[in-house]
Amino acid sequence: MFRSLRKMAVELVFLLPVVLLVACSGAAGPTSKSAIAPGQATAPVEFGYLARNVGTMALDTARSMLGVAYRYGGADPRGFDCSGLVQYSYAKAGLKLPRTSQDIFRASQLVNPGNLRAGDLVFFTISSKKIAHVGIYAGNKRFIHAPSSGKGVSYASLKTPYWKNRLVAVGRF
Numbered sequence: 001m002f003r004s005l006r007k008m009a010v011e012l013v014f015l016l017p018v019v020l021l022v023a024c025s026g027a028a029g030p031t032s033k034s035a036i037a038p039g040q041a042t043a044p045v046e047f048g049y050l051a052r053n054v055g056t057m058a059l060d061t062a063r064s065m066l067g068v069a070y071r072y073g074g075a076d077p078r079g080f081d082c083s084g085l086v087q088y089s090y091a092k093a094g095l096k097l098p099r100t101s102q103d104i105f106r107a108s109q110l111v112n113p114g115n116l117r118a119g120d121l122v123f124f125t126i127s128s129k130k131i132a133h134v135g136i137y138a139g140n141k142r143f144i145h146a147p148s149s150g151k152g153v154s155y156a157s158l159k160t161p162y163w164k165n166r167l168v169a170v171g172r173f
Contacts, residue, residue, distance in 0.1 A: 113169075
């Protein structure tokens with residue numbers, strides 16, 4: 001019963017601002033095929049003494065997936081690629097995200113990297129200027145991601161030169 005109440009609360013928190021924005025603007029809403037428009041779904045979810053936002057709930061799901069194998073195109077516990085892990089984790093927290101790291105980046109609300117908080121998304125370039133990798137920030141300069149073939153969902157450090165030099169943006173929902 002608590003789970004269904006929690007799910008209804010999450011849906012209401014995200015639905016109410018969207019309804020109000022659409023009603024106030026007079027527009028029919030976003031016409032993009034992406035799951036959400038940039039900057040939407042940033043309100044925290046509150047349950048009395050337990051105030052948690054969708055990012056921290058997604059982080060909890062990602063933590064529970066540590067060790068799951070990498071699978072190209074994977075978006076479930078049988079195997080994940082980087083954006084599949086993010087999409088799955090946020091869906092379990094009640095928010096549907098686009099499928100690719102580039103589209104997730106476009107849909108997110110960008111924040112100053114100096115204001116990182118647990119549950120934020122960290123976006124990276126790998127070999128070009130295009131967003132090619134995403135992870136979920138876990139605190140203490142660490143993030144959870146599905147790194148590459150042959151490796152499983154794991155923590156990585158933003159302090160390591162490889163990731164530090166490739167971090168290009170931080171997003172929040």
